[in-house]
Amino acid sequence: MVRLSIATATAVTVCICTAVAQIDKPALDPATNFNLLEERWMSVPNQPAVVIEWLHHYLPKACHEAAVANDLSPMDFTAYDVLYDDCDNDWVVCRHKDAPATEENLIGNLGKIPVGMRSYVRHVIAYPARQHDAVASWRAPGDLHLHARPTMQTLIHQVGHEMDYAALPGQGAPFSESELWREAAGADGRRASAYAGLDWREHFAEAAVVAVFGQNFPREIATAQPAASGIANQLYVWQRLLGEQIQMGGRCTRRRENSPRVNKETGKDGAGSGLSARAGLAKRNIDIFSVEYPGGGKDLHIEDRWQQVDVSGQYGAKATQSTPAAS
Numbered sequence: 001m002v003r004l005s006i007a008t009a010t011a012v013t014v015c016i017c018t019a020v021a022q023i024d025k026p027a028l029d030p031a032t033n034f035n036l037l038e039e040r041w042m043s044v045p046n047q048p049a050v051v052i053e054w055l056h057h058y059l060p061k062a063c064h065e066a067a068v069a070n071d072l073s074p075m076d077f078t079a080y081d082v083l084y085d086d087c088d089n090d091w092v093v094c095r096h097k098d099a100p101a102t103e104e105n106l107i108g109n110l111g112k113i114p115v116g117m118r119s120y121v122r123h124v125i126a127y128p129a130r131q132h133d134a135v136a137s138w139r140a141p142g143d144l145h146l147h148a149r150p151t152m153q154t155l156i157h158q159v160g161h162e163m164d165y166a167a168l169p170g171q172g173a174p175f176s177e178s179e180l181w182r183e184a185a186g187a188d189g190r191r192a193s194a195y196a197g198l199d200w201r202e203h204f205a206e207a208a209v210v211a212v213f214g215q216n217f218p219r220e221i222a223t224a225q226p227a228a229s230g231i232a233n234q235l236y237v238w239q240r241l242l243g244e245q246i247q248m249g250g251r252c253t254r255r256r257e258n259s260p261r262v263n264k265e266t267g268k269d270g271a272g273s274g275l276s277a278r279a280g281l282a283k284r285n286i287d288i289f290s291v292e293y294p295g296g297g298k299d300l301h302i303e304d305r306w307q308q309v310d311v312s313g314q315y316g317a318k319a320t321q322s323t324p325a326a327s
Contacts, residue, residue, distance in 0.1 A: 027194045032225045034153050037213055041152035047084045047111030054079040062259040063094035064267050066125050074264045082107050086115045087252035092123055099126035101149045115252045116245030120162045122256035140300040142256045153209050160208030161302050176204035184237045190230030211238035212246045
């Protein structure tokens with residue numbers, strides 16, 4: 001069992017009496033009941049929010065760049081300022097007109113993510129569904145890209161990628177490649193899922209799905225995943241080091257800075273041209289933070305290629321793959 005003690009706010013000492021891990025452990029058996037997880041998350045009331053649609057001619061720069069990179073017209077995207085009751089700074093969500101994820105789905109599910117986790121998210125960008133390709137991806141600095149209706153499992157997995165790089169400065173970037181995480185994995189008899197065997201980053205993000213559920217629904221984790229003890233050390237690291245951030249409730253104290261507004265047609269500066277859901281509250285009592293990514297974060301992203309989405313745009317079950325999910 002991992003034994004952690006927090007010496008200071010940033011210093012961690014660890015004693016794990018085991019060999020360093022390889023990702024050769026079998027997946028949890030039985031597999032996590034993701035349907036039960038989703039049903040429980042959906043029973044959580046939506047976070048109250050003020051939502052304001054942007055003027056048609058403008059998008060956040062990150063959304064404009066993403067549209068162009070995916071051979072889509074920026075004119076087909078709409079941006080929304082979303083001011084949740086638990087934060088004094090807004091999130092900006094971008095949606096393509098043909099995206100299977102509705103505004104209600106995107107905003108409702110994003111708001112269910114514990115606010116400490118949600119604070120690592122900059123933008124959520126929803127695209128049309130596509131087959132035989134990545135259905136969700138994370139891109140530095142903190143953008144979530146979705147090609148289907150996002151389940152809570154998917155959103156938490158993607159935010160887990162961002163937290164891997166951003167939540168534990170000084171412990172490794174990504175943290176999943178740190179000695180601490182690999183020794184925790186080595187002390188366990190299992191990995192969170194078959195998909196967790198792709199690489200260490202997926203290993204960490206898949207454990208996040210179980211850890212966040214267990215943190216918030218401790219009486220129900222045994223039903224959703226009766227074999228959770230197989231990844232007890234991984235869950236302990238998540239909950240011991242990041243427990244406050246993955247716990248529902250409270251208010252945000254810091255946030256990513258949204259990318260600047262640009263004109264949809266030109267991609268040029270459009271500052272001051274849109275509406276703000278925050279009105280006079282923007283950034284009040286909020287620390288706007290940034291992260292030092294390896295290589296400056298240029299082109300740093302992770303794509304999750306699960307089984308193709310069905311015709312209604314729902315995510316299919318995860319599939320075991322022989323190639324890494326990152327590119």
